[in-house]
Amino acid sequence: MEKGARGGRTGAVMATIRGRIAAGALVAGDRLPSIRGLAAGMGVSPSTVAEAYERLAAEGLVRARPGSGVFVARTAAPLPLAPPGGRMERAIDPFWVSRQSLDADPAALKPGCGWLPADWLPTEAIRRALRGAARAPEAVLTDYGTAQGSLPLRRLLARQFAAEGLDVGPDAVLLTASGTQGLDLVCRLLLRPGDTVLVDDPCYFNFRALLAAHRVAVAGVPMTPAGPDPVRFADLADRHRPRLYVTNAAIHNPTGASLSPAVAHRILAAAAAHDMTIVEDEIFADFEPEPSPRLATLDGLERVLRIGSFSKTLSASVRCGYVAARSDWIEGLIDLQIATNFAAAGPLAAAIVHETLSGGGYRRHMEALRRRLARARRDVGGRLEEIGFRPWTVPRGGFNLWCELPDGRDAASLARFAAEAGVILAPGDVFSPSGGAGAFMRFNAAQMSDERVWATLARGLARPDDEDQTAARRS
Amino acid sequence: MEKGARGGRTGAVMATIRGRIAAGALVAGDRLPSIRGLAAGMGVSPSTVAEAYERLAAEGLVRARPGSGVFVARTAAPLPLAPPGGRMERAIDPFWVSRQSLDADPAALKPGCGWLPADWLPTEAIRRALRGAARAPEAVLTDYGTAQGSLPLRRLLARQFAAEGLDVGPDAVLLTASGTQGLDLVCRLLLRPGDTVLVDDPCYFNFRALLAAHRVAVAGVPMTPAGPDPVRFADLADRHRPRLYVTNAAIHNPTGASLSPAVAHRILAAAAAHDMTIVEDEIFADFEPEPSPRLATLDGLERVLRIGSFSKTLSASVRCGYVAARSDWIEGLIDLQIATNFAAAGPLAAAIVHETLSGGGYRRHMEALRRRLARARRDVGGRLEEIGFRPWTVPRGGFNLWCELPDGRDAASLARFAAEAGVILAPGDVFSPSGGAGAFMRFNAAQMSDERVWATLARGLARPDDEDQTAARRS
Numbered sequence: 001m002e003k004g005a006r007g008g009r010t011g012a013v014m015a016t017i018r019g020r021i022a023a024g025a026l027v028a029g030d031r032l033p034s035i036r037g038l039a040a041g042m043g044v045s046p047s048t049v050a051e052a053y054e055r056l057a058a059e060g061l062v063r064a065r066p067g068s069g070v071f072v073a074r075t076a077a078p079l080p081l082a083p084p085g086g087r088m089e090r091a092i093d094p095f096w097v098s099r100q101s102l103d104a105d106p107a108a109l110k111p112g113c114g115w116l117p118a119d120w121l122p123t124e125a126i127r128r129a130l131r132g133a134a135r136a137p138e139a140v141l142t143d144y145g146t147a148q149g150s151l152p153l154r155r156l157l158a159r160q161f162a163a164e165g166l167d168v169g170p171d172a173v174l175l176t177a178s179g180t181q182g183l184d185l186v187c188r189l190l191l192r193p194g195d196t197v198l199v200d201d202p203c204y205f206n207f208r209a210l211l212a213a214h215r216v217a218v219a220g221v222p223m224t225p226a227g228p229d230p231v232r233f234a235d236l237a238d239r240h241r242p243r244l245y246v247t248n249a250a251i252h253n254p255t256g257a258s259l260s261p262a263v264a265h266r267i268l269a270a271a272a273a274h275d276m277t278i279v280e281d282e283i284f285a286d287f288e289p290e291p292s293p294r295l296a297t298l299d300g301l302e303r304v305l306r307i308g309s310f311s312k313t314l315s316a317s318v319r320c321g322y323v324a325a326r327s328d329w330i331e332g333l334i335d336l337q338i339a340t341n342f343a344a345a346g347p348l349a350a351a352i353v354h355e356t357l358s359g360g361g362y363r364r365h366m367e368a369l370r371r372r373l374a375r376a377r378r379d380v381g382g383r384l385e386e387i388g389f390r391p392w393t394v395p396r397g398g399f400n401l402w403c404e405l406p407d408g409r410d411a412a413s414l415a416r417f418a419a420e421a422g423v424i425l426a427p428g429d430v431f432s433p434s435g436g437a438g439a440f441m442r443f444n445a446a447q448m449s450d451e452r453v454w455a456t457l458a459r460g461l462a463r464p465d466d467e468d469q470t471a472a473r474r475s
Numbered sequence: 476m477e478k479g480a481r482g483g484r485t486g487a488v489m490a491t492i493r494g495r496i497a498a499g500a501l502v503a504g505d506r507l508p509s510i511r512g513l514a515a516g517m518g519v520s521p522s523t524v525a526e527a528y529e530r531l532a533a534e535g536l537v538r539a540r541p542g543s544g545v546f547v548a549r550t551a552a553p554l555p556l557a558p559p560g561g562r563m564e565r566a567i568d569p570f571w572v573s574r575q576s577l578d579a580d581p582a583a584l585k586p587g588c589g590w591l592p593a594d595w596l597p598t599e600a601i602r603r604a605l606r607g608a609a610r611a612p613e614a615v616l617t618d619y620g621t622a623q624g625s626l627p628l629r630r631l632l633a634r635q636f637a638a639e640g641l642d643v644g645p646d647a648v649l650l651t652a653s654g655t656q657g658l659d660l661v662c663r664l665l666l667r668p669g670d671t672v673l674v675d676d677p678c679y680f681n682f683r684a685l686l687a688a689h690r691v692a693v694a695g696v697p698m699t700p701a702g703p704d705p706v707r708f709a710d711l712a713d714r715h716r717p718r719l720y721v722t723n724a725a726i727h728n729p730t731g732a733s734l735s736p737a738v739a740h741r742i743l744a745a746a747a748a749h750d751m752t753i754v755e756d757e758i759f760a761d762f763e764p765e766p767s768p769r770l771a772t773l774d775g776l777e778r779v780l781r782i783g784s785f786s787k788t789l790s791a792s793v794r795c796g797y798v799a800a801r802s803d804w805i806e807g808l809i810d811l812q813i814a815t816n817f818a819a820a821g822p823l824a825a826a827i828v829h830e831t832l833s834g835g836g837y838r839r840h841m842e843a844l845r846r847r848l849a850r851a852r853r854d855v856g857g858r859l860e861e862i863g864f865r866p867w868t869v870p871r872g873g874f875n876l877w878c879e880l881p882d883g884r885d886a887a888s889l890a891r892f893a894a895e896a897g898v899i900l901a902p903g904d905v906f907s908p909s910g911g912a913g914a915f916m917r918f919n920a921a922q923m924s925d926e927r928v929w930a931t932l933a934r935g936l937a938r939p940d941d942e943d944q945t946a947a948r949r950s
Contacts (some may be wrong), residue, residue: 126617139599
């Protein structure tokens with residue numbers, strides 16, 4: 001991204017307003033969102049929104065009426081909009097992939113999305129669990145459940161953790177509405193606005209979105225195929241005195257890296273030296289053929305919290321995640337969960353997850369899924385290499401492939417082009433706190449079977465990069 | 476509450492640590508929670524925790540080892556604890572009722588809890604909906620769904636709102652994991668630490684817990700049986716320039732008040748004059764025989780947001796709530812929900828709610844439930860009056876009865892006594908931002924059928940008040 005941050009943000013606000021007018025959500029005479037409200041919603045400063053409104057006024061699209069607000073000009077006609085809709089007008093920010101993936105037209109292709117197609121998941125086991133839930137005791141159907149969440153599911157998780165070498169009881173586990181919500185609670189417990197948090201560079205884009213919502217500063221630790229660079233980690237810890245480090249150890253998102261024992265040890269030692277807390281997001285753990293080194297396991301939950309969910313391996317519709325942590329932190333997290341969501345994952349969701357996980361069918365499903373994913377990674381990876389993408393590492397499991405584009409091509413430009421063709425990609429910079437991953441792309445090996453994906457990639461690579469197609473089309 | 480705020484907080488921290496030792500969660504030689512962690516968890520300052528630890532050390536219960544922390548003394552033996560467990564050691568704060576109600580022993584009686592017994596809810600309809608869900612398309616079983624949540628359920632809600640005179644489309648509705656989570660997202664969108672928020676005095680205790688998590692100041696508007704006092708509302712708005720006012724209009728929690736048209740108009744006018752935003756929590760709306768005046772309906776969602784859920788009328792286990800708001804706010808709320816929970820209410824939860832609400836059975840269930848609740852309010856209210864409680868108003872619906880204790884008796888003292896007998900009450904001050912409701916109690920008319928509740932109330936009223944029984948018992 002070569003544009004200055006300020007110009008980029010102002011442009012993003014302008015694009016948002018243009019998109020709403022284009023989509024008919026704002027029509028001639030409508031008042032624009034309040035400057036403060038839109039600024040808060042987009043995570044930009046009010047002055048950025050004010051500047052964007054001024055520029056739109058200068059273009060004649062809106063009119064300011066002193067004392068009463070800014071309105072869509074009577075003469076403004078909806079602008080032409082390419083499929084799949086107004087979302088693509090948005091700047092390529094940490095929300096770009098999630099909003100596009102979640103709200104994609106059912107016909108859209110999603111090689112950039114972060115989950116498996118429905119027919120890769122154990123739908124029959126879920127149907128069976130739902131039929132079982134229909135016969136559950138009344139309390140499971142209607143009650144909030146306990147503040148910490150279903151004890152049978154917490155026991156099952158504790159047994160799984162113990163099998164991986166993390167020996168804690170069910171009291172160390174709090175069920176949440178999702179892994180993301182678990183991380184959010186941890187941030188609420190441990191962070192204050194203005195704190196600094198370390199993440200990997202690149203990292204899961206939604207870590208960036210979540211941390212921005214907590215108004216903390218973020219510094220990125222460069223990734224290597226063996227995990228975060230421990231020298232840079234210690235250096236950043238020295239320099240920024242961060243409160244927290246948020247990472248995936250097992251099958252890192254987006255790179256597919258796994259932590260080596262030596263790196264794990266050095267990261268933990270540096271965290272101890274700087275009295276940092278670590279959050280390890282284990283959402284991809286079940287995709288590993290066998291467990292790789294984990295910070296939580298080495299540390300025994302002293303300064304590491306483990307979060308996870310079942311959204312990638314079982315169902316994202318059954319909302320259920322967890323946090324595993326020290327008992328004093330669990331107490332604080334329970335209070336925060338009551339304050340902000342009242343209950344843990346609902347008893348019904350917990351019962352469905354428990355029933356699905358505890359049957360032998362889940363283990364067989366995961367074994368078959370790992371084999372299927374290994375084939376998909378090999379086939380898709382090979383084909384990406386044929387058209388010039390270079391894999392950054394060979395992941396041990398999962399569906400993500402992190403690749404460098406051929407010939408220094410720009411991932412954001414390719415993603416914008418593909419979005420107009422109904423193909424949703426995940427360009428590198430949405431993952432990069434430093435903005436240094438513009439030549440990378442994350443592909444989902446399980447979402448690449450449609451030939452139109454490959455045709456779109458070929459067409460996209462055959463055309464020149466265009467730094468801002470939207471602006472060009474409008475000028 | 477006659478104790479100073481500081482002494483009360485320090486005492487609460489001491490009680491928490493004592494409770495953990497008593498419950499065996501901390502044993503001799505264990506390190507106490509970090510000062511910072513516990514302070515964050517309990518929403519107090521680190522210096523409060525430090526002071527509490529010093530006092531516990533002075534008592535010999537813990538020992539400080541310079542440089543390595545504070546540890547449970549080797550000589551500390553678990554203290555005797557009465558049922559229902561360690562939770563009751565906690566100070567009577569906004570979490571007191573929720574933690575006790577959620578984690579109560581199954582044998583505990585809960586006249587203070589804020590929900591209906593399972594057998595008052597439409598469990599057969601939920602079982603039917605679960606069997607239907609077992610046959611749903613794969614995407615409903617496994618996908619995240621769209622960022623805004625199930626369109627069929629949003630359409631159904633929009634039709635219900637229209638029937639109440641609030642004419643908005645499904646695009647104005649965002650599904651959330653719960654009503655509380657909807658309010659949390661609104662606070663994230665609109666509030667900054669240090670802002671002031673108006674609530675009712677008394678108000679739903681969890682509003683206080685949630686706003687504390689957002690680090691905002693809270694001012695309480697005195698309630699009248701016709702709604703918040705509009706003169707005091709305008710005065711507080713003048714004085715504090717609050718950003719937000721959070722209320723229940725229909726069947727106010729805890730008082731059971733309903734808004735009069737005149738009060739509604741004056742509150743909205745004052746909010747407009749001070750450019751305040753209002754959040755109206757409509758979780759009890761379906762309990763009304765017919766709709767009372769609503770701020771959102773009068774205002775048309777210009778400066779009012781409506782939140783709600785199905786936890787009181789259908790199921791708290793099926794986690795699903797909503798926010799209805801202006802489209803520009805909805806956009807910001809969607810981003811915040813992705814950042815902090817990734818998805819809306821899951822497609823499965825939305826499908827179960829939609830199926831249950833859209834059948835004629837739900838309407839019949841609610842009609843029967845309203846009749847049953849009217850009888851329960853009349854019978855329980857009469858019996859409370861017989862033993863000296865004075866009803867503050869006659870609610871139009873719902874299960875809450877807000878009553879003044881006889882003879883100036885102290886509600887917190889009675890609640891502590893009852894908790895030791897396994898009866899969970901809701902003493903007035905957990906609802907009161909000013910701490911001025913110590914002579915009031917909220918009763919749940921649907922949770923009072925067990926004679927042991929009445930026996931415990933009689934015994935509690937027959938004994939003298941005791942400002943701090945826990946301290947007395949231990950000294």
